Amino acid sequence: MENRLPVIDRKTITMRWGDMDAVGHLNNTYYFRYLEQIRIEWLDELGHGIDPDGVGPVLASTGCVYRKELVYPATVVITIELEKLGNSSLKLHHRFFREGDEETVYAEADATLVWVDYRSGQTVRIPEPIRAAISGERLPA
Template identity: 65%
Template structure:
């Protein structure tokens, strides 16, 4: 049984025809593009846009576990779940759903983000406002 984490957000993405591979399934590399897009959207909506001269996240680790194939046409719903909140890093888990079905998980993604000062190239604490936003969702 798969463990579930507190959901911070859920985003929808409409699969494009060109996102398929040669056998008609969502290309495995595109899953990571979708994860990137929903994280960027979430961060921007939360007031943490990526600015090259500021502080922000870099990816320390990412993975995707493919459970079922996804075929065109599809509207995907992808969760952003908080697995762990550390001093300068957070680990997010993502579940991919298709259409209105929220019982069948098509893929599970994960990413560890480390907050850094981009110019200094050093880790920094996650901003307090982001910690506050995560609030009680931190499963510790």
């Protein structure tokens, strides 16, 4: 399997029975909830969890293309791929796989995050430690 974009992380989420809709597959709204959860975990791991008194990301746009139904039981593997890194924003691409079947893309999604000062509402530059982690650069000691 060839990656289109650099994969900067992979996360897994265990699908729950209640995540399915009336026709027996993962409800479309849960794709977005799963994306939200993996973004929060990813930022926490980078040491930049959401702090309402600090700076952090807000979701500027998101979308999803559903390719194949995910059904229970499943562990869902979601990639975090860097599509674009700007001064105050970044665009991520995600692919959804089923654990054990990482050849089949079940869905693809995009999310654009903009960094802001939560108190002022003003756009700010993405913090250097996050930029370094995303781009694979090392910060000077």
